[in-house]
Amino acid sequence: MGLNIEDVSVVYPAADGRPPVEALSRINLTIEDNEFVVALGASGCGKSTLLNLIAGFLSPSFGSLTLDGARVSGPGADRAVVFQKHALLPWLNVLDNVAFGLQIQGVAEAERKKVANKFLSMLGLDGFQDAPVYSLSGGMQQRVGIARALTCDPRVLLMDEPLGALDALTREKAQELILNIWNDTHKSVFFITHSVEEALFMGTKLVVMSPRPGRITHVFDLPFSRQFLDGMPARQVKASPKFIELREEVLKIIFADEEAAA
Numbered sequence: 001m002g003l004n005i006e007d008v009s010v011v012y013p014a015a016d017g018r019p020p021v022e023a024l025s026r027i028n029l030t031i032e033d034n035e036f037v038v039a040l041g042a043s044g045c046g047k048s049t050l051l052n053l054i055a056g057f058l059s060p061s062f063g064s065l066t067l068d069g070a071r072v073s074g075p076g077a078d079r080a081v082v083f084q085k086h087a088l089l090p091w092l093n094v095l096d097n098v099a100f101g102l103q104i105q106g107v108a109e110a111e112r113k114k115v116a117n118k119f120l121s122m123l124g125l126d127g128f129q130d131a132p133v134y135s136l137s138g139g140m141q142q143r144v145g146i147a148r149a150l151t152c153d154p155r156v157l158l159m160d161e162p163l164g165a166l167d168a169l170t171r172e173k174a175q176e177l178i179l180n181i182w183n184d185t186h187k188s189v190f191f192i193t194h195s196v197e198e199a200l201f202m203g204t205k206l207v208v209m210s211p212r213p214g215r216i217t218h219v220f221d222l223p224f225s226r227q228f229l230d231g232m233p234a235r236q237v238k239a240s241p242k243f244i245e246l247r248e249e250v251l252k253i254i255f256a257d258e259e260a261a262a
């Protein structure tokens with residue numbers, strides 16, 4: 001059944017003498033089971049507001065959100081968030097960070113270690129269980145954050161620019177890793193990025209948003225992640241004529257929005 005967003009608007013109330021902000025206007029979006037939806041758009045178009053709504057951190061001013069038919073009315077274990085800054089707990093080692101969500105749910109120690117180890121292994125972090133998180137590189141810390149989100153077996157994984165702070169090479173490797181994990185775990189994903197190339201490569205569906213008020217202006221179905229998962233090397237996918245053509249089309253849309261806002 002998936003996640004269903006119906007005619008949702010968000011208005012942040014007036015504050016400090018500033019007028020109210022219509023951050024999202026009449027958003028309609030479905031995230032089906034096993035779908036990888038990427039949101040892209042000029043700064044201020046409401047991407048994070050949309051993610052916060054799905055996470056249940058925020059309620060819509062108008063419209064409704066349902067997950068598998070049930071109204072989303074707050075945060076829940078069926079949705080996990082990975083932020084750009086991994087938000088790990090510095091006083092815990094890698095294993096305990098990953099097992100943290102299960103600990104909060106009261107899962108017994110042996111079971112939570114087993115689950116955490118499974119996801120650490122999936123993310124290539126075998127052998128780092130006892131390491132303090134601050135001793136890891138940025139890319140490894142981000143992988144710990146993703147492992148932590150996966151341990152609670154959420155229905156939907158929400159990712160707010162998870163790779164934005166990584167260097168180019170680490171970022172490309174992390175994109176591939178996330179796609180492989182998505183393919184293995186069959187999660188629904190909502191993923192925010194500022195990179196057009198990343199958006200096209202990762203998503204099965206691309207949602208392009210425009211600011212003032214934040215709205216969805218274009219939706220594209222994408223074939224590229226499937227090509228990669230079927231064995232085509234990532235750089236070859238990203239250099240294919242179809243990919244480059246779509247990249248230029250999407251860039252044109254976003255540049256036009258940014259110029260209009262300037």
Ligand SMILES: Nc1ncnc2c1ncn2[C@@H]1O[C@H](COP(=O)(O)OP(=O)(O)OP(=O)(O)O)[C@@H](O)[C@H]1O
Nearest residue numbers: 012021022023042043044045046047048049050214
């Ligand atoms: N708590 C808030 N109170 C008032 N206005 C807000 C609040 N949070 C966001 N906004 C405004 O709502 C609009 C959408 O913000 P949002 O952060 O969702 O956009 P975004 O697309 O994620 O931006 P960016 O790409 O810069 O992160 C912006 O105009 C922003 O200034």
